[in-house]
Amino acid sequence: MQVPAVLAPVVDLVFPPRCPLCGAALVAQSGLCAGCWAELAIPGEPSCVSCQRPFPADAASGTICAPCLANPPRHKGIAAGTLYNDGSRKLVLAFKHGHRIALAGLLARLIAARLPPEVDGDWRFVPVPLHRWRIWSRGFNQSALLAKELAKDRRAHLLVDGLLRRKSTPMLGGMGRKARARSLAGAILANPRRLAEIRGARIVLVDDVLTSGATTDACVAALLRAGAAEVRIACFARVLDEALMHT
Structure with a gap:
């Protein structure tokens, strides 16, 4: 704060x-x-025009990365405050597991610096949802805290309950793509009480760490099914080990 x-x-x-x-x-x-x-790795340009995956400095502008060519994303871009490394990991652990929620402002400022200028007061910020059991055990949704700070920074609308997670899912680390999809099937949906606010809206989906993208993909799909005009993703740390070699 x-x-x-x-x-x-x-x-x-x-x-x-x-x-x-x-x-x-x-x-x-x-x-x-x-x-x-100095421990933080800040992504920069050039990057993929579709997902903002950082490229080597000699890459041509306007390039699309191989993952986006193979599987074009439904989102309209990813704004990552940092690349996931030892430095960002320390901040995430202190924030999420160390209950140092006052770090939300700092993490959000790093994310905001990567958001394009057109993301402003006309947009809606929606956090990746946690299941109620996870919220009760942790005491807060870290993505919701980040979304609140980002919405305040851009003077935009906060839809803290725009998405619901109606079933608890296991940790997805180590699962293959199909296994992750099966685990998340039917787990995330747009809040029926917020459909009028989602329909036709431009939305920023907020998460703390973007790993495989399976959870955010499920969230993007739910928002688009509910009628969102477009969805961008904003996260504090993005796991891209190959990109760290270019920073």
């Missing part, structure tokens, strides 16, 4: 600014120290 400027000197006096990852002294209550910033 952003500290109001008028209260900053008092807060700094009581709680001296520290890097949320390593504890190093900072000049302000937001952000990371220089060392921890």
